[in-house]
Each structure stands twice: as C-alpha cells, then as structure tokens.
Amino acid sequence: MDYKKLKANTNTTTQNVDGLYKPTGNIYESVVILSKRANQIALEMKEELDRKIGEFASPTDNLEEIFENREQIEIARFYEQLPKPTLISINEFLNDKIYYRSPSKES
DSSP: OOGGGOOOOSSOOOOOHHHHHTTTSOHHHHHHHHHHHHHHHHHHHHHHHHHHHHTTOOTTOOTTOOOOOHHHHHHHHHHHHSOOHHHHHHHHHHTTOOOOOOHHHHO
C-alpha cells in the first residue's frame, strides 16, 4: 500500500454517526469492520517498517555500539507523520473502498 498517496486526515475529528451507520445499517457492525481494517493496515505498516529498519541491523550490535543513522531517522519521521490506521480505515469506509460481507445475511 502506498501511504504517501493517502488523502486521510492526520488529525482526529468527530465523525457523524449517520455516516458510519448507513453503509451497514448497524453502528456496531460498522465499528467491527473499521477495527478489523485498522488492524490490517497497522500490520502492513509494521511489517514494512520492520523490513526497512532491518536493512540497517548488523549482527554484531550491542548496547555500547549504537550508531545514529540518518536514513533510519528519516524513515522513522516518515512513519510518524502518516495518518493513524484507524483514520485510514474510517476514510476508506466512508469512501466505499472497503469490501465487507456478513455470512449470516448471505445464508
């Protein structure tokens, strides 16, 4: 997922309950969908960050030999400035970019 192109807000704002209620017809189902999607996004971001930071790890590191690396600092700043996974999932949900289904309603 390309996080640079996201249009989600980086600030938390109050959401209208009607906007979250209408797609599913149940506010609790909407919250569950949002939480599951936020967990997926957080996991993707964590794996990507671990891959990028893992490139700088050396096998002989110890507590006395910690070096500051400018590239690591830039990567950390980039991820700190990204919107939170919950804000991304709300944005996707309100823009109908999340596919969800209810097995109980299908049968």
